[in-house]
Amino acid sequence: GENVEQHPSTLSVQEGDSAVIKCTYSDSASNYFPWYKQELGKRPQLIIDIRSNVGEKKDQRIAVTLNKTAKHFSLHITETQPEDSAVYFCAARGGNNDMRFGAGTRLTVKP
Amino acid sequence: NAGVTQTPKFQVLKTGQSMTLQCAQDMNHNSMYWYRQDPGMGLRLIYYSASEGTTDKGEVPNGYNVSRLNKREFSLRLESAAPSQTSVYFCASSELPANQYFGPGTRLLVL
Numbered sequence: 001g002e003n004v005e006q007h008p009s010t011l012s013v014q015e016g017d018s019a020v021i022k023c024t025y026s027d028s029a030s031n032y033f034p035w036y037k038q039e040l041g042k043r044p045q046l047i048i049d050i051r052s053n054v055g056e057k058k059d060q061r062i063a064v065t066l067n068k069t070a071k072h073f074s075l076h077i078t079e080t081q082p083e084d085s086a087v088y089f090c091a092a093r094g095g096n097n098d099m100r101f102g103a104g105t106r107l108t109v110k111p
Numbered sequence: 112n113a114g115v116t117q118t119p120k121f122q123v124l125k126t127g128q129s130m131t132l133q134c135a136q137d138m139n140h141n142s143m144y145w146y147r148q149d150p151g152m153g154l155r156l157i158y159y160s161a162s163e164g165t166t167d168k169g170e171v172p173n174g175y176n177v178s179r180l181n182k183r184e185f186s187l188r189l190e191s192a193a194p195s196q197t198s199v200y201f202c203a204s205s206e207l208p209a210n211q212y213f214g215p216g217t218r219l220l221v222l
């Protein structure tokens with residue numbers, strides 16, 4: 001099955017700075033890569049996703065890049081705000097249609 | 112449109128007791144998933160059902176069984192609960208290959 005690794009586990013930035021979270025995956029058949037934000041005590045919520053036929057996708061302050069050759073994808077948040085503080089998870093859908101998650105990154109944005 | 116619903120919201124069990132966690136979705140999705148999330152950790156896939164009538168093991172299936180009752184419902188059963196199964200359990204549904212929608216979670220404490 002798919003295996004997803006995520007780095008860093010914690011990230012602290014000043015308000016207005018950029019944040020980058022990186023993930024690698026193992027299954028070359030993986031075709032869908034979502035990113036989720038989870039606030040304390042709540043369910044994960046999708047913030048952006050990318051499919052394997054696209055190299056980059058942007059939605060306002062959030063962007064995701066995918067390098068299929070290297071099997072890694074990254075989340076970029078620009079102009080960070082305190083409300084961006086949360087745990088972020090990357091995920092990859094493997095060839096068996098199973099969805100595997102990274103271990104998460106706790107992002108803290110300091111005012 | 113309720114999305115994904117889970118019952119119960121919270122449950123306390125004694126070691127050796129059994130219980131079934133219920134999940135239902137009203138979005139007509141083909142695929143459904145069960146995850147567990149331990150404190151400070153990511154989501155680990157227990158079982159999934161890519162389509163009605165099929166179920167497959169995920170990363171951590173031991174100690175659990177599932178039933179895809181119909182297209183809407185996917186239940187998770189603990190036959191003999193153990194303290195190591197104390198966790199938050201999330202159900203999710205999706206169309207392939209697309210975003211997973213998560214339920215609100217069930218907090219399970221096994222004493």
